[in-house]
Amino acid sequence: MTAQAQMKFLTGSTMHHVLTMTATGAIGLIAVFVVDLLNLFYISRLGHKELAAAIGYSGTLLFFVTSIAIGISIAATALTSRALGRGDRHQAKQLAGASLILMVAIMVCLIVLTLPFLNQLIALLGAADETARLAVRFMYIVLPSSILLGLGMCLSALLRSVGDARRAMYVTLGAGAATAVLDPIFIFGFNLGIDGAAIATSLARVVMVVLGLHGVLKVHGLFAWPPLSVFKRELKPFMAIALPAVLTQIATPVGNAFVTQSIAQFGDSAVAGWAVIGRVIPVAFVVLFALSGSIGAILGQNYGAKRFDRLRSTMNDSMKITVIYVLVVWLLLALGRNLLADAFGAQGTAHELITFFCLFVAGSFLFNGILFVSNTAFNNLGFAFYSTALNWGRATLGVIPFVWLGAQWYGAKGALAGYGLGVVFFGVLAGVLCFRVLRQLEKQT
Known part of the structure; x- marks a missing residue:
């Protein structure tokens, strides 16, 4: 795709751009909401209230991880789209690369710091006994895949930064469709219960990353390995956007x-x-x-x-x-x-x-x-x-x-x-x- 095509928001009706981007984003979000409801619905069909409660406690903890990923994605969109607007495609590619690397690094640090304290964190939320045990077990499977979640969200954000609303939507829709299909297979077909739900969620995140990588790397070529000087130069402006965005999400x-x-x-x-x-x-x-x-x-x-x-x-x-x-x-x-x-x-x-x-x-x-x-x-x-x-x-x-x-x-x-x-x-x-x-x-x- 040409550099001019990746600067599509500089010309044409702004109302058209806003409507197009919003419509595709809404479809992707609806998929997320429906899949979340389906996940809880399938677990509730197993007939044990502790299972549904465990999903609820885990969701509360995972929300904070997701908030951090959202904050980093917002920074990735802001800096990369600005570079594209200036016509500096080379810098945009380096910023995209730096954003993805930072996302992985931050998610890894977050997982390493969180995993040893899962029991205490779940207990702090109010879970006890069997519910707490199930919630921790679910988190041990799902939390490591937060790296994939963060990558998928960042890739989707980068696709939006070049104006490719359709492929950004596919990233979310693909993960939603994968979850909808895999959930009943792993929960009921393999009789894995809550473990099946955790495995299905993790596998759906793989789909999310594959679709995102295809759009960012193959279709748009929006990736360049950033030198250390770029990291040093861009880290401060990047975190100046990411940190407030994370705090905003948590409010x-x-x-x-x-x-x-x-x-x-x-x-x-x-x-x-x-x-x-x-x-x-x-x-x-x-x-x-x-x-x-x-x-x-x-x-x-x-x-x-x-x-x-x-x-x-x-x-x-x-x-x-x-x-x-x-x-x-x-x-x-x-x-x-x-x-x-x-x-x-x-x-x-x-x-x-x-x-x-x-x-x-x-x-x-x-x-x-x-x-x-x-x-x-x-x-x-x-x-x-x-x-x-x-x-x-x-x-x-x-x-x-x-x-x-x-x-x-x-x-x-x-x-x-x-x-x-x-x-x-x-x-x-x-x-x-x-x-x-x-x-x-x-x-x-």
Whole structure:
């Protein structure tokens, strides 16, 4: 593929680029969400509650590993797409190579540091007895394959940096399809239970890497072994993006943990309702998550080329998509709120919470969406600290006081309303800061 083709975001409609990248990203994310549900579904069919609980505890621990991989991938996209935007393909290839090597090195260090303490970490999460033993066993198989997960995520990010949304989607879809096929074979066919689920997950990550390598190496030739001088020069700017991005990713589960704790005081039915809402959110608002993960390459290339008109256009288009999408989804959720609650067999407080979320709280994702896309802009334009500060502000100041007061005044519904209201300020602030950053960069240039 020609160098000009790998700078595709510098020409053409920014709205077209945003829509194309987001659509393919959304398809890949939906595959991930569905496969995760299938994995848990297959395990639950074995009839032992300890198995499903073990998967849950393992997932919590693996989330932090995934967050680190996401942070490194964000840095890889930002730096590589900037180099492509400047027309420096040689540097882009070296940056891609350095990103992949750094990903492997960091994942290896993380695994080496984590494996000896798995028992203590699982116990710290609250697991005990047979559940803890199963969770540790699952982690011993899956954790080493985090190297493959990190590589696959980084390869997908590099494909997005050259604008190859289709092959970036194939990386995720391929892993999802492999898991969907291998899970029942290893869990039921080979009668391996939770060990089978762990093996299937690891093998699916092999598929992820193979597909990613084909796109990055064979199709785009986007790899060069970086000399030591490149490592020394690029490590600081790389980590300046990666570290805040990791911290940004970790903020969300911290806030959600407080919401869960606040709702738990109103009984198991309330927790069940919140659990359903937690599954509805990523599926209903998948486009917002895909949008924030897809526009980084568009911003990076145009920033590298100093096309500030296209940077503004990209952000304007992203904001328009966010508003229209959230309003449509909010309307659909409001109209189908009772059908949705009934589909999950929700009763009592659970039913009330689900319908309340669909009717009122879902609208707050308008501000979540603005926060998401603004954070992507900060990460790719050299202001990663803003995304970290805003996300942690949202997860603490935008959650704890609002949820606590809501729970005190109006019970479980009040806690849920507080969760929605708390994001309004941070969403507005993120949007204002985002366009201020664009004006500041243009003036400096």
